[in-house]
Amino acid sequence: MELQNIIDQSIEAQSKEASATVTETLLLNKTLKIEPLTPEAFKPFGDLIDKDNSEFFMINNGSTRRYHRMADVDVADNGGEPIISIFQATPLQYPLSIKMMERHPLGSQAFVPLLGNPYLILVAPKDDSPNPDAIRAFISNGKQGVNYHKGVWHHPVLVLKEEDQFLVVDRAGPGNNCDEVYFSDKVQVELTLDDLVSI
Amino acid sequence: MELQNIIDQSIEAQSKEASATVTETLLLNKTLKIEPLTPEAFKPFGDLIDKDNSEFFMINNGSTRRYHRMADVDVADNGGEPIISIFQATPLQYPLSIKMMERHPLGSQAFVPLLGNPYLILVAPKDDSPNPDAIRAFISNGKQGVNYHKGVWHHPVLVLKEEDQFLVVDRAGPGNNCDEVYFSDKVQVELTLDDLVSI
Numbered sequence: 001m002e003l004q005n006i007i008d009q010s011i012e013a014q015s016k017e018a019s020a021t022v023t024e025t026l027l028l029n030k031t032l033k034i035e036p037l038t039p040e041a042f043k044p045f046g047d048l049i050d051k052d053n054s055e056f057f058m059i060n061n062g063s064t065r066r067y068h069r070m071a072d073v074d075v076a077d078n079g080g081e082p083i084i085s086i087f088q089a090t091p092l093q094y095p096l097s098i099k100m101m102e103r104h105p106l107g108s109q110a111f112v113p114l115l116g117n118p119y120l121i122l123v124a125p126k127d128d129s130p131n132p133d134a135i136r137a138f139i140s141n142g143k144q145g146v147n148y149h150k151g152v153w154h155h156p157v158l159v160l161k162e163e164d165q166f167l168v169v170d171r172a173g174p175g176n177n178c179d180e181v182y183f184s185d186k187v188q189v190e191l192t193l194d195d196l197v198s199i
Numbered sequence: 200m201e202l203q204n205i206i207d208q209s210i211e212a213q214s215k216e217a218s219a220t221v222t223e224t225l226l227l228n229k230t231l232k233i234e235p236l237t238p239e240a241f242k243p244f245g246d247l248i249d250k251d252n253s254e255f256f257m258i259n260n261g262s263t264r265r266y267h268r269m270a271d272v273d274v275a276d277n278g279g280e281p282i283i284s285i286f287q288a289t290p291l292q293y294p295l296s297i298k299m300m301e302r303h304p305l306g307s308q309a310f311v312p313l314l315g316n317p318y319l320i321l322v323a324p325k326d327d328s329p330n331p332d333a334i335r336a337f338i339s340n341g342k343q344g345v346n347y348h349k350g351v352w353h354h355p356v357l358v359l360k361e362e363d364q365f366l367v368v369d370r371a372g373p374g375n376n377c378d379e380v381y382f383s384d385k386v387q388v389e390l391t392l393d394d395l396v397s398i
Contacts, residue, residue: 051285051364060355064288069371073272073281082272082281084309084346084368086250089263110283112366114313114342143313145366147283156259165250167311167344167366169283172268 027186032098032137034195037121037144045123045136045152047071049112049145071147075107075171083172086114088165089157095192098122100182101130101153107171111157112145114165121146122155122191129153132187139196153181160193226385231297231336233394236320236343244322244335244351246270248311248344270346274306274370284367285313288356294391297321299381300329300352306370310356311344313364320345321354321390328352331386338395352380359392 035041039048049070056065073082101124113119121138124130130153140146145166148154157166171177183189234240238247248269255264272281300323312318320337323329329352339345344365347353356365370376382388 049283049285049366051287054285056287059286060288063291064286064356066367067285067287069282069284071283072371073283073368075281076275082274082368083268084248084270084272084311085268086248086253086266087258087263088250088255088266089259092262112283112311112313114311115315157263167248168265169272169281169368172271 025186026188027184028132029188030133031190031192032122032135034120034137034139037138037140037146042138042146044125045154046108046149047147049110049147050143052143071108071110073108073110073169074150075173077106077150078173078175080107080171080173080177082169085168085170086165087111087157087168088163089159090162091159095190098132098135098155098183098189098191100180101135101155102178102180103130103151103153104148104170104177105151105179106173106175106177108147108150109168109170110145110147111166111168113140113142114167115161116142117159117161117164118142119160119164120158120191122158123148124153126151126153129181132183132189135189137191224385225387226383227331228387229332230389230391231321231334233319233336233338236337236339236345241337241345243324244353245307245348246346248309248346249342251342270307270309272307272309272368273349274372276305276349277372277374279306279370279372279376281368282371284369286310286356286365286367288358288363288365289361290358294389297331297334297354297382297388297390299379300334300354301377301379302329302350302352303347303369303376304350304378305372305374305376307346307349308367308369309344309346310365310367312339312341313366314360315341316358316360316363317341318359318363319357319390321357322347323352325350325352328380331382331388334388336390
């Protein structure tokens with residue numbers, strides 16, 4: 001028993017020390033709140049591509065509604081050209097520790113869901129580097145697409161279903177169009193799915 | 200009975216006369232054959248946006264396939280800018296008599312189905328006016344999108360389901376970007392759904 005007591009005390013001491021160290025050195029420790037995606041909330045970051053939040057006019061002799069110009073493709077900087085691609089993505093593991101953000105300094109990037117599945121969107125305001133304390137998390141209802149404005153920090157695709165798909169409209173052309181910033185270990189930002197009632 | 204004979208003969212004579220008149224004056228009388236949509240068949244008219252017919256490479260640390268650059272958005276002529284819209288369309292009545300075609304002389308126009316429903320595509324080669332005898336009809340499997348190249352004659356949206364939807368990437372900007380050409384009454388081009396086995 002004496003030996004067991006020593007071991008227990010040792011473990012307890014180590015645990016307290018580790019906990020104290022983490023608390024002292026962490027600069028940020030937060031869990032993101034997932035918000036619904038609305039044009040107003042997303043406005044600082046880009047456009048919502050969502051016919052249920054858009055006006056339309058009739059074309060084609062009255063047979064077609066045109067929900068016009070929900071997003072502008074802004075990719076002309078430095079000789080860029082707009083291109084159309086498809087992304088097929090795999091879900092990451094949750095709870096997810098947010099380790100990095102990226103931005104496209106030369107162009108906008110639009111994602112429109114092709115299979116109707118809800119997915120998550122993480123953004124941070126335009127700045128020299130992404131402010132981890134300013135990250136916002138949104139959930140799309142599966143019909144809503146987003147168009148990140150040029151230079152807006154965002155997390156790579158965050159799908160919730162296997163082999164989910166998006167139409168992507170972004171830029172091809174000369175120059176570096178992807179900056180990635182990795183956060184320090186002292187920054188802990190976590191994304192959980194605990195508060196998602198229904199997906 | 201004599202009276203009935205006279206009436207019958209009269210009707211028969213009128214019918215023959217009408218038929219002869221139509222046959223003499225018609226310049227074209229055809230029913231379109233609906234073809235499956237393949238990159239090769241559609242190549243003279245535009246790009247297929249179809250991941251099942253495309254190469255991909257991995258991005259996002261291996262979590263995402265990028266089916267890259269399936270179409271170029273070609274809208275820069277005369278100060279044009281690329282924009283993203285949604286079309287919601289109603290089916291026309293079949294058999295459909297093809298009365299007109301349109302083209303966008305200043306830009307490409309991409310249609311990508313958002314609800315997974317098959318739809319029809321009618322195109323004619325680039326020329327001063329659409330040649331009704333050169334119209335081709337295709338059916339998309341509901342996952343395949345198309346990007347009409349600049350100046351390719353095409354029919355307005357031909358959906359087969361109520362309130363079908365497409366993401367559309369085309370042009371905003373100065374200048375006329377829509378030419379419509381109506382066919383003479385002597386041209387009869389019909390599109391039927393008779394040979395579509397399964398939709």
